[in-house]
Amino acid sequence: MDVIPEEIIKKIESEYGEKIEKAATIHGKLERYAAFDNLKQEMLEKYAQQDNEEEFEQNERYYKNAFEELVKRFVRNAILHKHHRVDGRDLDDIRPITCEIDILSQVHGSALFTRGETQALAIVTLGTEKDEQIVDGLEEEFKKRFFLHYNFPPFSVGETGFMRGPGRRELGHGALAERALRPMMPTEEEFPYTVRIVSEILESNGSSSMATVCSGTLALMAAGVPIKKPVAGIANGLIMEDGEYVVLTDIMGLEDHLGDMDFKVTGTRDGITAMQMDIKIEGISREIMKIALEKAKNARHYILDIFETVIKEPRKEISDTAPQIEQIKIPIDKIGELIGPGGKMIKHIIEETQADINIKDDGTVSIASPDRISINKAKAMISDIVSEPVFGNVYDGVVSRVEVYGAFVKFMSGTKEGLVHISQMHELRLNRVEDMLKVGDKVKVKYIGLDKGKYKLTMKGVKGNPEPKEGSTQSRGDGNRKPYHNDRDRRERDNRGYHRRDRKY
Numbered sequence: 001m002d003v004i005p006e007e008i009i010k011k012i013e014s015e016y017g018e019k020i021e022k023a024a025t026i027h028g029k030l031e032r033y034a035a036f037d038n039l040k041q042e043m044l045e046k047y048a049q050q051d052n053e054e055e056f057e058q059n060e061r062y063y064k065n066a067f068e069e070l071v072k073r074f075v076r077n078a079i080l081h082k083h084h085r086v087d088g089r090d091l092d093d094i095r096p097i098t099c100e101i102d103i104l105s106q107v108h109g110s111a112l113f114t115r116g117e118t119q120a121l122a123i124v125t126l127g128t129e130k131d132e133q134i135v136d137g138l139e140e141e142f143k144k145r146f147f148l149h150y151n152f153p154p155f156s157v158g159e160t161g162f163m164r165g166p167g168r169r170e171l172g173h174g175a176l177a178e179r180a181l182r183p184m185m186p187t188e189e190e191f192p193y194t195v196r197i198v199s200e201i202l203e204s205n206g207s208s209s210m211a212t213v214c215s216g217t218l219a220l221m222a223a224g225v226p227i228k229k230p231v232a233g234i235a236n237g238l239i240m241e242d243g244e245y246v247v248l249t250d251i252m253g254l255e256d257h258l259g260d261m262d263f264k265v266t267g268t269r270d271g272i273t274a275m276q277m278d279i280k281i282e283g284i285s286r287e288i289m290k291i292a293l294e295k296a297k298n299a300r301h302y303i304l305d306i307f308e309t310v311i312k313e314p315r316k317e318i319s320d321t322a323p324q325i326e327q328i329k330i331p332i333d334k335i336g337e338l339i340g341p342g343g344k345m346i347k348h349i350i351e352e353t354q355a356d357i358n359i360k361d362d363g364t365v366s367i368a369s370p371d372r373i374s375i376n377k378a379k380a381m382i383s384d385i386v387s388e389p390v391f392g393n394v395y396d397g398v399v400s401r402v403e404v405y406g407a408f409v410k411f412m413s414g415t416k417e418g419l420v421h422i423s424q425m426h427e428l429r430l431n432r433v434e435d436m437l438k439v440g441d442k443v444k445v446k447y448i449g450l451d452k453g454k455y456k457l458t459m460k461g462v463k464g465n466p467e468p469k470e471g472s473t474q475s476r477g478d479g480n481r482k483p484y485h486n487d488r489d490r491r492e493r494d495n496r497g498y499h500r501r502d503r504k505y
Helices: 006-023 029-050 053-082 168-184 208-223 253-258 286-310 332-339 341-353 372-386 487-495
Strands: 097-101 109-115 118-127 133-136 141-144 146-151 194-203 232-241 244-249 261-267 272-279 324-329 356-359 364-369 394-403 406-411 416-421 442-451 454-458
Touching (some): 006 029, 053 244, 097 208, 118 208, 146 208, 168 261, 168 272, 194 208, 208 232, 208 286, 244 286, 332 372, 341 372, 364 372, 416 442
Antiparallel strands (some): 109 118, 118 194, 232 261, 324 364, 356 364, 394 406
16 A cells, blocks of 8 residues: 555645544444545545646545545544544443344244344254255365354445355354354254254344354244353454553444454353454453453343343244154164165155154164154154064054965064964954955954064954954864865865865766
8 A cells, every 4th residue: 555645644634634523423334434435525526626637646546545544543543532432332332232033934943133233134944964064174074963154245234246155254254153153052962953044144334243143042042942051242342552552342344444453252151152353453462352351241241131031041842844853762783674675664664754764873763854743653663663573462464465374464564574374363263364354454463472483463352353254254163174274275175075165066
């Protein structure tokens, strides 16, 4: 930057100093900037008429730079020597704060935090393990269960422009806010959700990253995320010249731009979760740091008090629009059985229940669905796969195959198959299995043990089963007849004169 000739600075100060100083006391950000712009334009037009064309072209940049230098001097001197800030606040005053939750009805959690002319809308989305963010790092790929995205559109500072992808500012502010909230997030065992926060900056006049931390905390609690403690953030500033200094609480955009320090601090009532410092001087003393931290603590507690008037603790229930997630633990040696050959079994469960199911190597199974009925159905099917039938228990089943000696029935959600021998199908003696059952029939079966590793089932005495066709049964006391075991048995008995009604005469 070129050195501004001293005579130009003196000239502008004598002619426009009072007007610049007066414009610097306008409280509204846009109104103040508009006054500066109008005053600068008035000055340039005046000097364009006074100077010849060549002289004005040579000095125009000095006029502009001198004007900006005078704005900086007046603002800094007023703060340092008069303790008078641009918007009329005292050194430790915090701009008016308003907090609102449930701004958006269909999202899982939302909050609007406004501090002066800075406003941040935070939206929380709850997802499953499949929604984790995959980070392709330089060393290795990893996943994140909690992440925060920060958007800073041009309209937030009264400008127009293209809405492009995130830049350095967006990435940096988002990373700071994410780091501030992360220590308070619940563990996966406590809350098995992937959590995403999107912060939309609707208006900005300093400290939008700290507004993001505040709105993010409120949105998390509104969404039912059991964070350990609420987190608030504040940005402090510093004006320092010739050994004199003042530390400012809750700096606005102009104070950040013209000041010597931007010191952001986030934390709970008990401690700090994140800090970031930008300084334009060589360094600060231990005393300044102590004052800045103490002021940040007081401001943080003040903001947390306001939080409690809106929402005191995280909600016990999550939104109805969020997926329901439940975790169960299965034996590790049953994982393969649950997955099935080529994933056949787990695909069948997902298709049957419409639930999202994830299995971890330690046997943790996460079941997610917006519908509680689907979760319960999936849990029952998984439980049936990994557990063994209990002797004497009655199970719902479906006939899967019919043979002359009995019927095969799939039970325990279709994960097990056992044989109901023809002698165990009814209290009366059946002539043929087909007289009572066919493939696809729904039946109730009782587990009665194992036979060479195969499940043995009975329908005798179990209510809710089909009845045999009329005339297809005989009393157990009729002769010494035994049920057929195969086609050969049937043919041999026919040859010996059994079932004369089947003979052809």
